Amino acid sequence: MMEAFQEFISFFRLTEPNVRVVFWGSLILCASSGLVGTFTFLRKRSLIGDVISHSVLPGICLAFLIGNEKNLIVLITGASITGWISTYLIDVITAKSKIKTDTAIALVLSVFFGAGILLLTKIQHSGYGSQSGLDSFIFGSAAAMNFSDVKLFGIFGSLMISIVLIFYRGFLLISFDEDYAGAIGFPIRFLKFLLSVITVITVAMGVQSVGVVLMSALLITPAATARFWTHRVPLLAGLAMVFAGVSGILGSAISYTKAGMPTGPWIVVVVSFFAFFSVAFGSQKGIFPKWIRRRVNNKRILGENILKVFYKLSEGTESGYSLQELISSTPVKEADLMNGLRILQKNDLIGKANDKWFLSESGFREAKSVVRKHRLWELYLSKYMNLKADHVHDDAEGIEHVITAEIEKELEKLLDYPTVDPHDSEIPYE
């Protein structure tokens, strides 16, 4: 265990030339798939990435059989061709028959992969043996890269990034609203073609470090992860590249600690870790921030409800009340009530003297405001939503906490500065 950890650390010293190759290779490959994946994600075609990545396998094997050696450019070309054919076939099948997209995807993916397996086993059984090194494309092997490979990846990678930068607006528009893009004269067919070409090439390259089986994760997961932190596309693409690149390096480093360990699965586990972390803590839709927000809301609602109790008990006068009196005039549980009172006291909205609680001046204003919003909303419901007076209270109990000052003004104006609510209670103004 300790040894493995030291290996892991030593990876990052980048002293060995081999390690440097793996480091830069993984970074380039994974970061470019993070970038390209952003657009497949935005176009809600993530699973197309899955098809392409499985479908490059027969291309790799055929290229190997034709070229009779492991020449990276030939392999990538072969991979790109079958990868591209697979996406084309999906379009044809769904357009020409009643087969739905999901079935077409699953079918093309598995049949192409099956063809790849057929060819791969054929190659292995016909004397090339494992020297072919094609195995490394299945689950990825960053270690199988050499310096000239990385140079090639570097050139291709920068080409992909440049294309995305040049056609950024077009890609964005076809991801967001294809029809609109067409209507304002964007060459959508060309843009879609270009995007599918760079997706295919990115996948064909990426299988070197992630492998055909799991390559789709590197298109899908980084972009989906980034979505939990931002809704702006440039930032989304940037973050996706970072998540993918870091996962590529970390995954390679971890698999480096065990001989014969493929890189792909570890890269995917690392990127998935980022994803699950973001699902939990992401600022956009993360579970934990949402939970905090709800807690804060609930506290505020509790406070406002207690203030209302004070207000209703007095309807204007400023005398104090004992805890017992408060408990008996609200459905709020005693523990919650105590808790709420404490918070309100801390905020100087209420005070306590001689075992009696009373509203402070600012508390009185707050209370009045909540009651005003409640009664305004009741009036709004009965006037504009045709609800009877005895049906409006429950709704207003919830909505009074949501109404902002701006909406309050709007309601006042809309209802022509009313003085009483549907129950003929006075609406208190400042």
Next chain:
Amino acid sequence: MIKEIKEPVIEVHNLTVVYDRKPAIWNIDFTLPKGQIIGVMGPNGSGKSTLLKAIMGVVNANTGWVKVAGEDIEGVRKRVSYVPQRQSVDWDFPATVWDVVAMGRFALKGVFKKLNADDRSVIEESLKKVNMYTFANRQISQLSGGQQQRAFLARALAQEADIYLMDEPFAGVDASTEEAIVQLLKQMKKEGKTLLVVHHDLHTAQNYFEWLVLLNTRLVASGPLTEVFDTALLEDTYGGTLTTLTKVAELLDKNDMPMRHK
């Protein structure tokens, strides 16, 4: 204009349904009379379909409740038939018209019983009522829009219910089918059935319905056609949404606020 009914066949009380944190219907409250053809009208996205689904318990209510024939829906399911929008299913499904109508019988069956001779004659009758008997063995993907709708109605008829909830049965059907459906509805009414029909064409509404429910997220009106079919009320229904209500709904969503606090 909301008219209350004593001993209503359907009673909706303070019903709110939130879809994706957006209120589809908000605090709706009405009662409906028995044995009438009732139209539910409102602009697109006004919650008409949601209302039917909520009555059937297919979607959950966030607040409020619905009573059908004085009971919770679970107790009276067999007496109520629901006809979803035609476009809600995939008509490429490998089934014949007969298969689809037979689904209406399975609804009444104990868990895994087979159809008997009685069931088969009910299916046959239902197909005849909608003039689809000759199409019984036709694959459903080969049907026209009107024929698909008739197949759906036949399935509902096969349920032999008392109350029918139909979602846009006139949408995208030819004129002869529309006429045939109207005749069918009138016949069903004569047999004492209650029909709640979502509809979108104001011109024909006057000829089809006796009672009208106007909906636009909130309830605008519910009452006899003569009293509800009124310019002011219709303008209220179709004249855009309530901006304040929309803003409040957006705030609920944005701030993760509960619609109701316990």
Next chain:
Amino acid sequence: MSSDFWIILTACLVAALNALLGSFLVLRRMAMIGDAISHAVLPGIVIAYFLSQSRATLPMLVGAAATGLLVTALIEFLNRKVKLQSDASIGISFTFLFAVGVIMISYFGTNIDLDQECVLYGEIAYVPMYNIAVGGMDLGPRQVWIVGSVLLFSIVSVIWGYNRLAVTTFDPEFAASVGINVVFWQFFLMGGVSLSTVVSFESVGAVLVIALLVGPAATAYLITNRLTPMIVMAIIAGVMASVIGYYLAKYLNASIAGAISVVIGIQFAITIVIVSIRRRYNRLKYEPSQNAPV
């Protein structure tokens, strides 16, 4: 019995099982959920192998199928609760579980007789090597017994729940309106798919099983008009592909599972071409009458 016979029999049983359940997946537009399940059961299978030492027993495999339900729950959670778009929910969930499975194999694969090749395309050729014997009598390969019993169980279950499965597939809203528990039948089917991908694993691996689930069902869907014939035809297509695939693999000296998938693809391609040509021909035949005055 020759080992050819046992291998072909196993392949046919696996194909029939997957075609049966795959028909519903195709009709429910859940083919990719099936793909996700078939990948995601891998960690469950590795654990089952680990716990039962080498060859997993049927009860262990049933346990492994729970991973399949886990991934459907995870997808549902990401999609519904976290509001992540459905394609990404599927993609994230299954790649993660599959990666975990491959890593587990790398770390203790040697102890449990599982390797990466098996994950990719199964070991159907080795099926006749693991026979069951009771009281000295050779009862044939255990794989045949395992797949056979799950197939029998699936056929009985599908017949038992046939009407509910059909109605919840065609029109889930109507089904709910008559009081059918749509969620239950969903999980019923997903449970079946999980179990079938798990027991198919040894024969065809975790990746190619999706060809057997979706391919024959898609071919049958193109040619038939009713549900029962579709299922029967899917099973026939699957069995046919298994037999042809076996001999193709033998001829090429390559993976049997790979060859079966290729045959499934060819079957589908031929069918879709014939169906399109026939449709065009029919249209030509009817064209004049459409243009004729009414």
